[in-house]
Amino acid sequence: MSVKSESPTSRKTKTRAQTRVGLRDIAHQAGVCLMTVSLSLRNNPKISKSTRERVKRVAEEMGYRPDPELSRLMKHLRTSRVSPGSVAIGVVDFYPELQFEELSHNRMIRQGIQARAEELGFAISRFRAAEYGLDINRVLKVIRNRGLEAVVLLPPLLGVPVSLEADWDGLCVISTATSIVSPRFHCVVPHQFANMMNLIEMIKNRGFEKIGAVFEGTFDDRTAHNFTAALKWHDLGKRTLTTGQQGSKVEQRMQIVKWLKRHTPDLIFAQSPAAVEAALSQAFGDQGPHRVEIVGLGHPESETNSYMDERGDLVGSTAVDLLAGMVYCQETGVPASSRTTMVAGRIVFHDDPFEGKSPAQVSKPSMVG
Numbered sequence: 001m002s003v004k005s006e007s008p009t010s011r012k013t014k015t016r017a018q019t020r021v022g023l024r025d026i027a028h029q030a031g032v033c034l035m036t037v038s039l040s041l042r043n044n045p046k047i048s049k050s051t052r053e054r055v056k057r058v059a060e061e062m063g064y065r066p067d068p069e070l071s072r073l074m075k076h077l078r079t080s081r082v083s084p085g086s087v088a089i090g091v092v093d094f095y096p097e098l099q100f101e102e103l104s105h106n107r108m109i110r111q112g113i114q115a116r117a118e119e120l121g122f123a124i125s126r127f128r129a130a131e132y133g134l135d136i137n138r139v140l141k142v143i144r145n146r147g148l149e150a151v152v153l154l155p156p157l158l159g160v161p162v163s164l165e166a167d168w169d170g171l172c173v174i175s176t177a178t179s180i181v182s183p184r185f186h187c188v189v190p191h192q193f194a195n196m197m198n199l200i201e202m203i204k205n206r207g208f209e210k211i212g213a214v215f216e217g218t219f220d221d222r223t224a225h226n227f228t229a230a231l232k233w234h235d236l237g238k239r240t241l242t243t244g245q246q247g248s249k250v251e252q253r254m255q256i257v258k259w260l261k262r263h264t265p266d267l268i269f270a271q272s273p274a275a276v277e278a279a280l281s282q283a284f285g286d287q288g289p290h291r292v293e294i295v296g297l298g299h300p301e302s303e304t305n306s307y308m309d310e311r312g313d314l315v316g317s318t319a320v321d322l323l324a325g326m327v328y329c330q331e332t333g334v335p336a337s338s339r340t341t342m343v344a345g346r347i348v349f350h351d352d353p354f355e356g357k358s359p360a361q362v363s364k365p366s367m368v369g
Contacts (some may be wrong), residue, residue, distance in 0.1 A: 021064040027354070029057040041066075044334040045144060045170035052169070087111070088123040089146045089323060092139060094156035095247075098130050103296055105312045106154050109176050112316025120324055122150075125335055136166050150323045153180055155222070169333045172326040175318045178224045183334040186326075190310035190320045191342035192223055196230035196269075199308055199347050204234075205268060208293070212239035212265035214256055219271045227269070227297060239263050249275075257283045267293040273305045273311070306349040314343050 009307070025047055027037045032055065039047045040055035047055075093106065102110075110126075117124050125148060132138040143151060148171075153164075155177035164183060175187040203211060213231055220228055220242050231240050241259045243252045256279035270276040273296045280292060296307035318341060 017019075021059070024057065026062060026064060028057050029062060030055050042311070042330045043170050045167070047269035049167070049169065087161055088117075088125050088146070088148045089117055089150045089152060089320065090125050090127050090143045090146075092127045092129060093153050094134065095127045096130060096157065096304075098128060100130070105310060109154060109316040110313025111316075113320055114316075115313070116320040117319035120320065122320070122324075136164050140166055140168070140171070149327050150174075152176060152319050152323065153185070155179065157218075157222075172230045172332050173334075174326075176315055176319055178340075179222055184338045186322065186335060186339045186341075188315050188322065188341045188343065189311075190315060191344050192226035192310070193230055194342070195308055195310065195345040195347075196227050196297075197233070198326065199269075200230060200234050200236070202347060203295070208267040210239070210263065210265045211236055211267050212241070212242045212263055213268070213269040214243070214259070215271045215274050216252075218242050224317050224344060231269075231365045239265060243332055253254075253279050253282065265292060267295065269295050271297050273307075306347070308345055309348050310345045311343050 023034055023037045023041075027034045030037065032040075032051070036047055036051065037055055040052040041059065043052065067177075091110060093102075093110075095102070097219065105229050114124055125143075125146065127139050127143065129136065129139055132142070150172040151174070153175045156179060168183070173185045175185045176189060178187065178189050180187070200211070211234075213227070213236065215227065228237070228240060228242070231237055241256065246360065253275065256276060260279060260283045268276055273294045276294055284291060294305050296305045298308065298310055322341065
C-alpha cells in the first residue's frame with residue numbers, strides 16, 4: 001500500500017497554522033490578562049501608555065499578525081450590541097470666544113458632518129474649545145469621559161493660540177484644515193490650488209484680460225497661499241493685493257481704493273466681495289460696482305456675485321466617511337504618515353454674470369467639479 005506524501009505547500013500551511021501567535025500567547029509572555037492585550041493592541045486609552053507599548057513590543061517580537069476575518073467578526077460583535085446613535089463623533093471648533101460668529105465655510109463643513117453622520121447612524125457632539133479655555137487636554141478629557149471614539153477638527157483661526165500637543169491615543173481623528181500641522185492628522189480639505197487654476201482658465205476664456213485679486217493677509221496664510229500661488233502661476237501676481245492684518249476697516253478700504261485706481265481691473269477675485277464693492281463705490285462712484293465683475297472665493301455673501309463654492313458640505317461628509325473606516329479598523333492616535341484628501345470645488349455664476357460684455361465673451365453658466 002502506498003503512502004501519500006504531503007506536498008511542501010501543505011506542510012508550510014500546516015506549520016503556519018500551528019505556529020500562529022494568539023492573544024493568549026502574548027498575554028502569557030507579557031504577564032498580563034487577555035483583555036489587557038486586546039485593549040492594548042487597539043490603542044484603548046483605558047490601558048496605560050507604558051503597558052500598551054510593552055504589549056505591542058512583545059506582540060511584535062513574537063511575530064503576531066492579526067487575523068483580518070477574526071478582526072471583522074469581533075468588530076461586528078462589538079458594534080451589533082450598540083444602539084444607533086450611541087457611536088458619537090466630537091466636532092471641535094477653535095473660535096477665541098463663545099460669541100464669535102461662525103465662519104460660513106466652517107458652518108458648511110459642520111452641516112456636512114451632521115448630515116452624513118445621521119445617514120450612518122452616528123451621533124454628533126459639538127465641542128467649543130473656548131468653553132475650555134482653548135485647552136485641548138480639557139476638551140479631550142471630556143470627549144473620553146463621554147465615550148466618544150472619533151473627532152473632527154474644524155479649521156482654526158490664525159492668531160488664536162491653540163496647542164494640539166496632547167495624548168490622542170485611542171481616538172480616531174480627522175482634520176479639515178491644512179493649517180493644523182502639529183501634530184499632523186489625516187485631513188480633508190478643498191483642492192484650492194486646482195480650483196483656482198480652473199477658475200482663472202475659465203475667466204480668461206471669457207475674454208477678461210485685466211484680472212486682479214484682493215485678499216486679507218490672514219486669508220492668504222490660512223489657505224496655505226494656494227490662491228496666490230495659482231495667480232502667480234498665471235502671471236497675475238502683480239495685480240494681487242493682500243491687505244495688511246493691522247489697521248481699521250477704513251484703512252484697509254483705502255488700500256483697496258488706491259489699488260483699484262492704479263490697476264483698473266475688469267474682474268476681481270475677492271475673499272470679501274462686500275469690502276471690494278464698498279471700495280469700488282468710493283473709487284468710482286455709484287457705478288463703480290457695475291463696471292467690474294466680482295467673483296467671490298468661498299461661500300457667497302449675497303446672491304448677486306459669482307463665486308467659488310469650496311463644497312464645505314462635501315468636505316464634512318467625506319471626513320465622516322473616512323472616520324467610519326478608521327473606527328472600523330481601529331486606526332487611532334497620530335498617524336505615522338498622514339494622508340490628505342482633496343475635494344474639488346465648483347464655480348457658480350449668477351444669472352447674468354457678464355451683462356454688457358460682447359457675445360463672444362459670454363457662455364452659459366457652468367460648474368466645475
